[in-house]
Amino acid sequence: MSELPWGVHGKILEVDLGSGRIGQSPLDPDLVADYIGGRGLGARLLYDCIDPTCDALSPDNVIVIAAAPLIGTNAPTAGRGHMVFKSALSGGIGSSNCGGTWAPAFKSAGFDALVIRGKAASPVLIDIRPERTEILPAGLLWGKDVHQTTEALQAGEADRRTRVLCIGPAGENRVRFAAVMNDRNRAYGRGGPGAVWGSKNLKAIRVSGQKKIQVKDKEKFQSGLDQSFYLLKQAPATKRLLRDLGTAGLVELINLINMLPHRNFLDNLHRDDDVERVSGETLAKKLLQRAAGCYLCPIGCQRHTRVGDKKGEGPEYETMVMIGPDCDIYDLEAITQVNYLCNELGMDTISFGGTLACAMELFERGILQAKDTDGLDLRFGRSDLLDEFARRIAFRQGIGDRLAEGSYRLAESCGHPEFSMTIKKQEVPAYDPRASFTQALGYMTSPTGACHLKGGYAVSLAFFGGTKEIPRFSLLQSPIGIRNMHNLGIIQDSLGVCRFTGYAFSYDPWARMMSGLTGLDFSTARLEEIANRIAAVERLFNLAAGLTEADDTLPARFSREPILVAGEERLVSKEAILRMKTDYYRARGWDERGNPAPATLASLGIGKRKSP
Amino acid sequence: MTKVKIKFFGPFRDLFGGRGIDVELPEGARLRVLLRRLCDTPDRVQQVFAGAEALQPHVVIMKNGTPIHGPDGLETPLQDGDIIAIFPFLGGG
Numbered sequence: 254m255s256e257l258p259w260g261v262h263g264k265i266l267e268v269d270l271g272s273g274r275i276g277q278s279p280l281d282p283d284l285v286a287d288y289i290g291g292r293g294l295g296a297r298l299l300y301d302c303i304d305p306t307c308d309a310l311s312p313d314n315v316i317v318i319a320a321a322p323l324i325g326t327n328a329p330t331a332g333r334g335h336m337v338f339k340s341a342l343s344g345g346i347g348s349s350n351c352g353g354t355w356a357p358a359f360k361s362a363g364f365d366a367l368v369i370r371g372k373a374a375s376p377v378l379i380d381i382r383p384e385r386t387e388i389l390p391a392g393l394l395w396g397k398d399v400h401q402t403t404e405a406l407q408a409g410e411a412d413r414r415t416r417v418l419c420i421g422p423a424g425e426n427r428v429r430f431a432a433v434m435n436d437r438n439r440a441y442g443r444g445g446p447g448a449v450w451g452s453k454n455l456k457a458i459r460v461s462g463q464k465k466i467q468v469k470d471k472e473k474f475q476s477g478l479d480q481s482f483y484l485l486k487q488a489p490a491t492k493r494l495l496r497d498l499g500t501a502g503l504v505e506l507i508n509l510i511n512m513l514p515h516r517n518f519l520d521n522l523h524r525d526d527d528v529e530r531v532s533g534e535t536l537a538k539k540l541l542q543r544a545a546g547c548y549l550c551p552i553g554c555q556r557h558t559r560v561g562d563k564k565g566e567g568p569e570y571e572t573m574v575m576i577g578p579d580c581d582i583y584d585l586e587a588i589t590q591v592n593y594l595c596n597e598l599g600m601d602t603i604s605f606g607g608t609l610a611c612a613m614e615l616f617e618r619g620i621l622q623a624k625d626t627d628g629l630d631l632r633f634g635r636s637d638l639l640d641e642f643a644r645r646i647a648f649r650q651g652i653g654d655r656l657a658e659g660s661y662r663l664a665e666s667c668g669h670p671e672f673s674m675t676i677k678k679q680e681v682p683a684y685d686p687r688a689s690f691t692q693a694l695g696y697m698t699s700p701t702g703a704c705h706l707k708g709g710y711a712v713s714l715a716f717f718g719g720t721k722e723i724p725r726f727s728l729l730q731s732p733i734g735i736r737n738m739h740n741l742g743i744i745q746d747s748l749g750v751c752r753f754t755g756y757a758f759s760y761d762p763w764a765r766m767m768s769g770l771t772g773l774d775f776s777t778a779r780l781e782e783i784a785n786r787i788a789a790v791e792r793l794f795n796l797a798a799g800l801t802e803a804d805d806t807l808p809a810r811f812s813r814e815p816i817l818v819a820g821e822e823r824l825v826s827k828e829a830i831l832r833m834k835t836d837y838y839r840a841r842g843w844d845e846r847g848n849p850a851p852a853t854l855a856s857l858g859i860g861k862r863k864s865p
Numbered sequence: 866m867t868k869v870k871i872k873f874f875g876p877f878r879d880l881f882g883g884r885g886i887d888v889e890l891p892e893g894a895r896l897r898v899l900l901r902r903l904c905d906t907p908d909r910v911q912q913v914f915a916g917a918e919a920l921q922p923h924v925v926i927m928k929n930g931t932p933i934h935g936p937d938g939l940e941t942p943l944q945d946g947d948i949i950a951i952f953p954f955l956g957g958g
Contacts, residue, residue: 489923489954498875502953505874509950510930534878716925716932819930 258771260322271371290321292746295337305798312372321749330751332548341445352547353439358416362462419457421599430604477765500570502533512688517610565593574683575606581633607680611660677702709738732836740784
C-alpha cells in the first residue's frame with residue numbers, strides 16, 4: 254500500500270446492522286488516487302462487497318456513503334455527499350448525490366466512508382460521535398416524518414453541530430422511489446435509497462465531529478481556490494441568475510425550445526399563460542421568501558418559499574415540471590405544497606410526478622378504472638389530488654400501494670409497460686428527449702437509468718456551450734459530447750462538489766486544488782482517466798446485475814410519436830438510438846454490446862471484483 | 866413592414882419593463898436593428914451589448930425557438946411574424 258494522501262482520514266466506518274457489529278477498516282490509499290471519493294470511491298467499494306444480483310430490498314444490499322478529499326477544505330460547494338447502493342428501481346447501480354451539511358459533519362467525525370450491511374431486527378439509528386459509534390433503538394422515531402425525526406434527533410445537540418440523515422414514511426414503507434433526506438429538505442433522491450434504508454430498518458444516521466484535515470501544499474491549493482472563485486463570479490449563471498430565479502427559471506426557456514414535457518410526454522404543447530404560472534419568475538414574485546446556498550456555496554439556488562402559512566423549500570425545476578405540466582397541472586401553490594409534503598415524507602419528486610403522470614394516462618385510457626383507484630377520478634390535471642396521492646403512496650394505501658412500485662412496475666402490472674416513461678425502470682426527467690438527440694443519448698447511457706444529472710445535461714451543450722457547443726440533433730457529435738459531460742459529472746460527484754460549478758469551469762481549478770490538497774498528481778489528464786475508470790466500474794456492476802445494452806434505450810413513445818421542435822417533426826428513431834449508443838460505447842473503449850473491452854480494463858487498471 | 870413579437874425573460878423583464886412587446890421594423894431589417902431599437906437607454910445598451918458588435922455573454926437570443934449565435938448572429942434577417950426571445954443564460958435541475 255502507498256502512503257496515505259493528505260485530505261483523507263484513511264478510515265472506513267463499517268456497520269453490520271444484522272450482527273450489531275461496528276468496526277473500522279483502513280482506506281486503501283490507492284483507492285483515493287484511482288477513484289478519489291464520493292461517487293467513484295462508493296462505486297468501487299460497492300462493487301467489491303456485494304453480489305450485484307441480490308434483491309435490492311434484501312439484507313444483502315449494502316449502502317456506501319462516501320465523503321471526498323475536498324470536503325473539510327473551503328473549496329466552493331465542497332460539501333456534497335454520495336450514496337451508492339443497488340437501486341430499488343433499476344436493480345443496477347444506485348448512485349445518489351446530495352448537498353446540505355451532513356457530509357461535512359461526517360467527514361469531521363473522522364471517516365472517509367460508511368459501509369452499512371445487513372438488516373436490523375427492529376428500527377435503529379446509527380449514532381456517530383467523536384468518542385464512539387453506536388447502533389441505537391429507533392422504535393419511537395419510526396413513523397415520524399423527516400422533519401419530526403430531524404428535530405427529535407437534534408434536540409439538545411446544538412453545541413455539537415449534530416447533523417441528521419433520515420428517511421420518512423415513504424422509506425419505511427419501501428416506496429421504490431423513496432429518498433434519504435438531510436437538513437430536512439435536501440434529498441438523496443433517485444433510485445430509491447430510502448427504500449433500501451427502510452428494508453434494513455435503518456431510520457436515521459446522526460453524526461457530529463471535530464476532526465479537521467490539512468492541506469499539503471497550501472500555495473497550490475490556494476491558486477486553484479482563487480481561480481475557482483474568480484470564474485464563479487464571472488459566469489452569469491453562477492453569479493446571479495441561479496440566485497434570482499432558482500432552477501425554476503428554466504421553465505420558460507425549456508418551453509421556448511420545445512422541450513417541456515406535457516401529459517406523460519404525450520406532447521410538448523402548452524399555453525403561454527399556463528407556462529408563466531409555473532415559471533421561476535412567478536415563483537420569485539409570489540412565493541419566494543429568500544434564496545440560500547448549501548455548504549460553502551456562493552451560488553445560492555435554494556428556494557425558501559411559503560404557501561399561506563406553510564413554509565418550506567422548493568420547488569426546483571424538475572419538481573415544478575414533473576408534478577406540473579407533465580401531469581397537466583399548472584397550479585403553483587398546489588405543486589409547491591406537495592413538494593413540501595414529499596420532503597416531509599421523504600420521496601423523490603421526479604419519480605413521484607412521473608409515476609402519477611403514468612397513472613393518469615392509464616386512467617384516461619381506461620386501463621386503470623375507478624374501481625382500481627379507490628373511486629378517485631385520476632385524470633390529468635387533478636391538482637386537488639396531489640397531496641392525497643403523495644400520502645397514499647408513502648403509506649402504501651389502496652392504489653398508492655401499486656404506485657409506490659414506480660411507473661414501470663405499475664404499468665407492467667396493467668399489461669401496458671409502454672405507458673411508463675422510464676429507462677431502466679427509472680422515470681425520465683423533465684426534458685423531452687425528442688427535442689435533443691444529445692439528451693436522449695445521455696438518458697439512455699446513464700448508469701442509473703433516466704437521469705439528467707448522471708445522464709449529462711445536454712441543454713447547456715446545445716445552447717450555452719460556447720466553443721463546446723453541440724447542435725442538439727447532431728448524431729455525429731452527441732456521443733463524444735455526452736461522454737465528456739458524463740465524465741465531468743463523475744468527477745464532480747467524486748470530488749463532493751456541485752454540478753453548477755460546471756457553468757463556470759470544468760477541471761482546471763479542481764486539478765490544482767486536489768493536487769495541492771493531497772500531494773498526489775491530479776492533473777486534468779489524470780482526472781479524465783479516473784472518470785473513465787469509474788464509468789467502467791459502474792458499467793461492470795450493471796452488467797453483473799443483469800442489465801444489458803438492450804436497457805440502454807428509450808421508451809417506445811419517443812421513437813414512434815413525434816413532437817414539433819422549431820417547426821420540424823422530431824422523434825428519436827431506432828436507427829439513431831443504435832448509432833449513437835454504439836458510438837458512445839466506442840468512445841469509452843467498450844465493445845459494441847457495451848462491455849468494457851479487456852484492453853480498456855487493463856489500461857485503467859481495473860482488477861477483478863473482490864467480493865465472493 | 867415586418868412585425869415581430871419580442872418576449873422578455875428573467876431580469877430582462879425588469880430591464881425592458883414588461884413581458885413582451887410587438888415591434889414594427891422596415892422590410893429586411895436585421896436583428897441588430899431590432900436590438901438597437903430596443904436598447905434606447907444607456908442602461909439597456911450596457912446590459913445587452915458588450916461593445917458595438919457583440920452581445921453580453923449572458924444574453925441568449927432565440928428566433929422562433931432556435932438560438933442565434935456568434936458575431937454573425939446580429940446579421941440575422943427578421944421575417945414578419947417572427948418571435949424573438951431575450952433570455953438570461955441559465956441551467957438547472
